[in-house]
Amino acid sequence: MKEIRVELGEHAYPIFIGGGLLDKPEIFKNCIRSKQVLVVTNDTIASLYLERTMRSLGSFTTDKVILPDGEQYKTLDVMNEIITRLLQQRYSRNCCLVALGGGVIGDITGFAAACYQRGVDYIQVPTTVLAQVDSSVGGKTAVNHKLGKNMIGAFHQPRAVITDISTLLTLHDRELQAGLAEVIKYGLIRDRKFFEWLEQNIEKLLHREIQEISYAIEVSCRNKAEVVAIDEKESGMRAILNLGHTFGHAIETGLDYKGWLHGEAVAAGMLMAADLSSRHGWLSTQDLERTRKILTRAKLPVRLPPTLTPARMLELMAVDKKARDGAMHLVLMKQLGEAFVTNQFDPEKLRATLENFSSATESR
């Protein structure tokens, strides 16, 4: 078992990574300082892992909330249902929530923990690659509003992240691949050595070779933990973690969150960011091609969905960025392993990038 510390002063916490951690009561006992524990999960994960988790929590007073599976349930109303259960069962301010599942479960459970009596403990037990390398680390919690994704939320750090690698064995191929988009992201934004390692090992990850998967998740978490420690509340450098996300959010919103997974949208978005960086002369064509190649090998999409025109993408990106930052800043790349945030890009080049990725045109 590996342990990575997220260094956040009084909010510091460990990430444990290993196989079979779900079946180790002592890990939960060491992380949880409460008597009352509420496990929140969804119906898909519940049938696979809930019983084992509850067994490991045998020494606590426990209860569970099982939500339906899907991003459409990441709402304020569903968060309120978690709060209702806590109040009905008289959970005190000293209780602890356990988020057992992927990013949706982690986000909504973390937000319920942030709000219940102005903040109680929670533990992340992520069961997807995406959650293990990204959403479970860093304390970003949220629910969606009908007018925008993750628009209601809080920064609330978990007490610990318990990452059981063996849960990935039940993941669908497509979800695994989508998760790898965020893994590749760490190589692109700040870890060139890791990017080169990925170039050597991407097929092993797709084949779920446990040693390589463990290593990739560990290095990803380490990168995430370092960035978060420097900039907990995303006032500056943490923004580089959003490489490809402005493009990606536009794709997700344009498709009404149907059809593409978050990681797939981010993959296409990262390549668009690389393309735009290259058009400005910030990224070499070789580095652009290496980016395209690794994403393709990971079986991730590298074009826009056919239904989204460049004009529609521009519109969606402007709305998203205006609402979020008040202006159009993008994360772009200087080279493999180095990203930066800028609003000094040429709108014509952005248009050209979008044209280039449109599935409706013949170019490229």
Place this chain on the structure above:
Amino acid sequence: MKEIRVELGEHAYPIFIGGGLLDKPEIFKNCIRSKQVLVVTNDTIASLYLERTMRSLGSFTTDKVILPDGEQYKTLDVMNEIITRLLQQRYSRNCCLVALGGGVIGDITGFAAACYQRGVDYIQVPTTVLAQVDSSVGGKTAVNHKLGKNMIGAFHQPRAVITDISTLLTLHDRELQAGLAEVIKYGLIRDRKFFEWLEQNIEKLLHREIQEISYAIEVSCRNKAEVVAIDEKESGMRAILNLGHTFGHAIETGLDYKGWLHGEAVAAGMLMAADLSSRHGWLSTQDLERTRKILTRAKLPVRLPPTLTPARMLELMAVDKKARDGAMHLVLMKQLGEAFVTNQFDPEKLRATLENFSSATESR
């Protein structure tokens, strides 16, 4: 104009206290670092002070949300309406909310600011004594759940508190008196000198003599600011601010939040806490009588409502404390100006106190 700093490191902020501050655009300009400002208020306050406030905010891009007046609107759904307005008007992460009103408006606006895009700025502009001396200072924000008051919330400090004393001139007598309960509280828990000043000046406060009101609000804010600076998230000493509140919450819940104002319930609760302290020999009978006397002079209730029996009170207190703290801790008094938190009280004496305050019995 007086300025008090709430010393909370990177969350430090000023409280400005004075007459006519609502009409001073420069104060708002100095406090607000955003361009987009959303004012949240209720229909009662809107008719009195909204126009003047909007005029002082003339240099910003502004919008407003006017809620119905009342504690029953302090809900997650109404909070979501504020978020909807922010999203519809494309308010960015750099926006600022202004809470213009009493405690309900401050709590719900602060919570919306805490959650919108994981946290945006807000300013408190309290217009009641209660809000000016208590709820606007310290960053406690919340909405109610149908199973419990303030059960969904966040610690989120405002950027500034702008306290315009002249807004108190339109306050109903009963609300003024209820607010004085929290003023008297600071004397009881940690400021004996202030308690003695209140014994000299309580009638002047009831008559709204501007100099005395200003002084009482300033000293109260200073006390609150000091306690909050020591214990921002109520892990210890901040709990003394809850003198009388366990009794008071039980009264409010027992009456279904109808009939008694929060400050009235707290007043009766503080005297019950003093009575219980005296029964343990912790508070002298003289100090108990001085407590009773000042509350009576402030025209605050000093008995339980006729519909609440001692048995029902005990039940309500146990539920409230179990849900909040997992155990029955109470804030009690050692002397005028010194409160402490303990679970080492005699349940029989608590029963005797409740009997003593019951309006149904003949015993005092």
